Structure formats: C-alpha cells, structure tokens
Amino acid sequence: MSSASASEETGSSERSVRSRRSADSSRDDGARHRQSSDDALFPEAGRPARDKKQRKQDLLAGLNPQQRQAVLHTGAPVLVVAGAGSGKTRVLTRRIAYLVGERKVHPGSILAITFTNKAAAEMRDRVQELIGNRAKLMWVSTFHSACVRILRSEIGRFNMARTFSIYDDADAKRLMQLVCRDLSLDPKRFPPRAVLNWVSNCKNELVDTDSASSKVSTPLEEGYLAAYKEYQQRLIAANALDFDDLIMTTVHLMQAFPEVREQYRRRFRHVLVDEYQDTNIAQYELIRQLCGHVEDSPAQVEDGPAAAPAELMVVGDSDQSIYAFRGATIRNILDFESDFPGAETILLEQNYRSTQNVLDAANAVISRNQGRTEKRLWSDAGAGDKLVGYVADSEHDEAQFVAGEIDALVDQGKIKYGDVAVFYRTNAQSRAFEEVFVRVGLPYKVVGGVRFYERREIRDAIAYLRAIANRSDDVSVRRILNVPKRGIGDRAEAAVEAYAAEHRISFGDALRHVDEIAGLATRSAKQIASFTAFMDKCERLVADNAPADEVLTTVLQDSGYLAELHASTDPQDETRLENLVELVAVAREFVAAGGTTPLGSGGEGGGLSSLSTEPILATELPPTVETVQAPQDTEPQHRGPRVDPAPADSLFAEGLFALEENSGPSTSSGPVGVGSESVDAGSGSGSILDEVQVGPEADQLTGAEFELGAGAAQPDVSLGAFLERVALVADADQIPDSDGESGGMVTLMTLHTAKGLEFDTVFLGGLEDGIFPHQRALGERAELEEERRLAYVGLTRARKRLYLSRAIVRSAWGAPQHNPPSRFLAEIPVDLIDWRRTEGAVTSWRSSSATSYERERAKDEATARWRNTVGFGSSLPKKKEIPSLQAGDRVLHSVFGMGSVIATSGAGENAKADVDFGSSGVKRLSLRHAPLEKL
DNA sequence: TGGAGATGGATTTTT
C-alpha cells in the first residue's frame, strides 16, 4: 500500500516501477522526480494526519502547474485534455483525495466513472492510499455498473420486476436471431448480427423506436426497425435489459422522472469521468442529466429547489479514441465547452512516461490524421534508445526475434519479463507468439481472447441460474431447456413457443402448462414436466434464501449436467468440468466474502462492490464485525418488510436509494454501524460524518442517506446479487501480477486491450498493411484514422524500448499472405528507427531457392490468390508430386526455411514427415500439402 | 430428435 507508482493509470505501472527500482539504474529524471514525490505522499496513508498544510502540500507534490490547476479547480465544468502518459488518472485520483481531504466533501457524494472495472478498482485503491477507508464510500464504477445500481432502485417505475436479467452480447444475439426468424427476415439481407449492431447504435444514440420510425426511408431500414421493435418488446417481456439498455433506460428514467433526476443530482456533487473520448451519446446524456443545466429542470420538484449542477471534470485524449466502432464519439470532447456553459479546458502536455524518441515516433504518426488539434507532447526524460525495427520472413520468425530479444535483454539484466508487452492487432496473431514462447520456455500470459464467462459450459450454468431467478427470461430458459439432452427438441420447443405466444405468457410459464399444449409428443411432455419440477425446486431453494453457491451446485448436480460431462469421452469435456468447478469456487468465494469478493483473481467487481465493503475492509475490521462475514446469520434480518418473491433485491431494496419504501429494517444497526465507525480508522478523527461539509445541499446528504450508502456493506449472497456481478464483471483472469521474484511474465495482448497500460519494453508486431492497419480499414479514411489512433495508443505504451516488426509472409486462413509494410512504419521518421533487419536481407535469402518449390503448391484457390500477389502466372502444374523422404534428408520449406527430416510416417497421399527446422522447431508436415523441397 | 456432412464467414471490445 505504501508502494509508489510512477503513474496512477494502471496496475502494470506500479509493478514496473517496483521492478525498475531493483533492476534498472538508468532511471529517467522524470520518473525519479515523480517517485520521490509520491513516496513522500503515500506513507501518510496509514498514519494519523500531520498538520493540514503539510497534507495539502503532499497532495500536490510532484504535480506540474497544469495538473495542480486541475486538481484544485473549483466550480465550472472542466475538460482536461491530456496526451498519452501525461498523468490524467493521477490528476483524477489526487483530485478526489483533495476534495475529501481539503474541501471536506463527503466521499459519498463523489461519482467517478471509468472505462473498465479494472480501472475503477485501481482508482479505488489509489484513492484509498491517499485518504484511507473513507474512499469506500465513493461511487467509482463504470457507466454500466452505476446505471444498474440506479435502475435497481428505480425500475419499479417501469413496471419491471426488480429481478431483471442483464443480457450480454451473446444473449442479445440469440434473441435477435429468434426475432429475425420469427419475422421471416431474409438472413441474407438482414443478418442478425448487423441488425443487432443497428439496434445498438440506435440505443447508443438514444434513438428510440418511435423517433426511428420517422427517420426510416428505405425498405432495408424498415426491416431493421421492425426487428428493433420486436426485439425490444421481447426484452421487456423477458424482464431483461441488454447492455445498451442499461444506459439508455437510465437516461430515459431521468428524463421522465425529474424527481428521480433531482435525487441523484443532489447526491452526486462531484462527477469525474475518465476516458471521456470513449463515451457515446447516451453516456454523454447521462452526464448531462447529472451535471448539466437541464432546460426542463424541475423547479417544481416538490421537496425544494432544483439542485445546482455538480462539479464536473472529464478527462480525455481525442487521439486515443479507438472505440468509434462501438459508438464512441469524440464530439463529446470537441463540443464540451458548448455543451457545458462556462466550461474550462486544461491542457496536460508533458509526458511522464516515454522517452523523446518514442514520443517523436508517436507524434509523427498521429499528426497524419486530419482535423485534429495539435498537441505538443514533450518529455524531459531524454532521447532514450532508438526504436528497433525488424523485418521477419514469417510470423514465426517474427516471434522468434521477439523471444530472442526478450531473452537477451533479460540476460543482460536490463529488464524483467513483467516489464515486457507484445501487442498485436488481432487476437489471432497471438498464436505464433505463443507457439514460439512455449518452445523457448518464455513465461507469458495472454490477456483477452476467449473469456471465462464466454465458455459454453459457463454460459449454460449461468443460464440455469438466470432462468431460476427470472423465469420470464426466455433466452436463458430456452438455452437450457434441452441441456443436458432431455429429448426436448425443436419440435417440442416450437409447440411451447406457439402456446406462449397465443396466451401471451412467457416461454417459461408456458412450460408449466404442458397438459394444454397441442402437438406435444407424450415423451416430450413428460420430459418438460420433470424439467419444470426441477426448476420449481430450484426456485424454492432461492426463495428460502439459499446462497448462490448452493443454488449453483444443486443445479449442476441435479440437472444432470455434471453427469453428462462425466460420462463423456470427449477430452474437451474434462476442461469443461474444470471450468465449472472454477465457477463453483467463484460462487463460494462470493458467498464467503459476503457478496463482496471480486470475481476471479484479477478484476475487482464493478457495481456492487464500488460502494460496498471491499475485501480489505473485511480483513481490517475489528472482530465485532464478524457478522459481515457470516451472511447466513445476518441475511434473514435484512429481509425487507416487503415479502418479495424476487431474491435479488435485498441489497438494493434496502440499500442505497430506497428512500421512501424502506424505512424498514434499520440500517444503522449491526454491521453497518460498526462499519462506518471503523471506516475512518486512518484519520483518527472519529466518524467520517464529522467531516462532512455542510454545503448547500447538505441537508439532503447527511446522516441517513450516507448510512444508506454504507449500508451497501450488508452482505447479499443471493443468487440475484451473484448474477449481477457475473453480468457486469468482464473477466476473471486479467493482466498478470508480475510481483514474483521470478520477474513475472511477458504480457501478450491486442492493442485495444493495451489502452491505459504502460510497459518499459513494448513489441508491436504485424506492422503490415492489411494486418495493421486492418484490411477493412484501408478504404475508409475515418476508419484508417481510427487505426492510426490505435497505432498511437500502441506506440505510447512504451516507456523506454519500442520494437516494431513485420513479416514478409504471414499465413492467414491457411494460405500464406504477402503483405506490404504498414503505412504507419513509413510515417515514422527514418532516423528514429534502427533497423536490425530489412527486406533486402530477406528477399535475397529467399529468392535463390524459394521460387522453384513455391510454384509447386498451386493447389487451391487460396494459393492461386497468393500466387498472384507474388506475381506468378496461373498456368502452373495442378498436381504436386509428393517428394519421397527419409530420415536424414535435407529439405527446404517456404516458411520455415532449411530443415532436416527426423522421421517419416504414412505413405502416398498421407505421407507425413517430422522435420527439424532448427530455430523454428520440429514440425510434422503433410508431404502432399507442405511447401517442401527435397535438397 | 440428433448426428453427420455442407456451408460460409472469419476485426478491434467493455459492459
């Protein structure tokens, strides 16, 4: 906790700083400066406060004038325009600490919004280092988590049950597939995926179905709109919201109910938004509802005058806007000053992260984008090393080079594995790196890719839980209806569906009327009856307040899901079992920690935990609070006065905002009271409430409501709470902690994932036109510019060493592809790059021997395409003769180069050979297909 | 109903 961090942006930065201390003596001046100042700052966290002046000085230590200006700013909305590595997040965290520590703002009235859960967790940690446990009362979360919390307490206004399902992308897609099928939309013209994207855009731009109707002009749009309407209706019927709904609905809620908006405007007196360049229109509107001068602002709200707008600070860098494809619009940054009258802009131009060479390269690239405001990022870290360039023969050669370079640097003691990251444009590119890294024994970790919660078995299990918690959730019910196989097939499903439509009930309810459904085979009916009996049993379990893990184990065992996997011979199913065991462990952990443990190892939970007690609190609390960790004891007494069949609502109904209906069980007794007392242990000034400033709205904000905030610490281990967490937390395994003595692991990730992180040494691979920039972006200028911003993000992740590489030949979709160098390479001034290997060296190496056998492999269309790009004619022999090989023969492979045959197997068409290609490793090749020549 | 074979599509990604 006392560990300083060069930049507060990421966890990786913290790790890297640590390693920098031990491993690297050539620390740049900027870093040293930063560090000493932060070292002076953080030790205070655990001790009683020193005198106030000192404290304020510490808070501002190490900040440049612009950063100070931002931290100290009062009043008007502020846009902090910050370049990469200029300490934006640092400004935000210091500002929060300043607000709480100096301006006596109650942490409960602070809302900080970040882009990811991870960023939220880190911001909480950093703020906590600065102001101690008071930080727990802030709302630090993503837009989505914040909206869920608001909706939970207000959704009754929409006549929706409090227990709603949150549909992620895959659920939404499934629903849209059903919709498109039922509307008989031609899948060629209306691919569900495309329709869904269209709908998503509408929601992100707050175009609802009604206003969309007036815009529709083409038959194509008519189809889309029809699908949108139907899709939305089914969501509502299923008591479900998709991710876009979470925000859109919250905005609609505030627009429709001024008193609700007022309630939150009074609560949140300080709103801070990170990564503002990645917000979309709906998110912008939400901020405006909370902080803007809303025209129809209700002076007529009964209980007093409308709240003045909160103090708003947004932070962003338009050059790092890389999510336009998801609806983010930099308009929000560009128009900030007109959107929020009186707004001020603060520029942060000093970069504290990278050397000048790295910055020069990044600046040169990004300056090619049109219509951007020039920023002059500068660094006093010195020129540093030149960038290193490398042209590889193939993607394996590229990976080989990267691995070799990392090893060399580590051997020289210059870096640790954890200081290194390898970036690529698409996930598929990770394979080559992984193959090579595994072979040479380089410790690495891939971030992203297939996620835990996207695996089939996990989704099945979650679908079971959701169907139990919300039987209207058609998508989930139908997903598990015949999983494991029960003999309820499409036919039966269709019959139930027809019945449900006819009687206007949900699919789940229709299942309970098996006897009345026409056209059901007796066998199917029987199976359905036993299925519903099983589901009813589970529902009863939930109604009896069974904790989430118990429900989960019951489901997995009694549904026969586990049995099916056990019986399977498919080796994949073994992994599935392990994953389910993991899920159960996650649920156990969740329950054991009173519903506050982050899911999995990495990310901290979003919505639920941002205000609730975090694990650290549980461990720091005095023994009297043990009830917090013994949810079974406290759970019943927290049940509200309402008898509600929905299990999910205990937290929200009794917690944060249920002002009117919940004067019920006292929140000031039990764990809550103890919690709020112990929260402030660090500052030694008694209850935190003593420090609350009595401001203009203080009467709205003191006492009870804050305690309600603290009341979130009440354990909620119910199924609903668990499901919510699962829906909102993206992933369990994330950026590795490289704390270990071993030096950690090399991090592999896509450029998008890299946003917000930084590493001493960065390898950026696949710099080829068609790869990066991506094929699809080559045509459109706007898309190309987004790719360029992505390049800018990638380049600016590097602190000291930056490697750029490309491959001459890269196999894509099975066929080798020859890509020209990325245009971004040409945009970097030549004198900044030290080329270790150029194309000249490569072509001369290949040309002598490669042509003769490469033409041999004219086999299929893919190869023909490839041939054309390399410039061969098309009249080449169709059949390739299969070379006869034996152990010891020397061969030449078009991709792997020279090799020697170790062993052969098979014969004729099926002949295979194991060939040792030295640095490229041993490959088993089919002689019929491999571009192989006997020497 | 469910398995086997055909077909077609294949960024980036958080929540």
Next chain:
DNA sequence: TCCATCTCCA
C-alpha cells in the same frame, strides 16, 4: 485453416 451454424436424413 478453423469455427460455428445450417441442412438433411436416419
């Protein structure tokens, strides 16, 4: 190439 989804038939 590799995967997920679709179609057809037993």
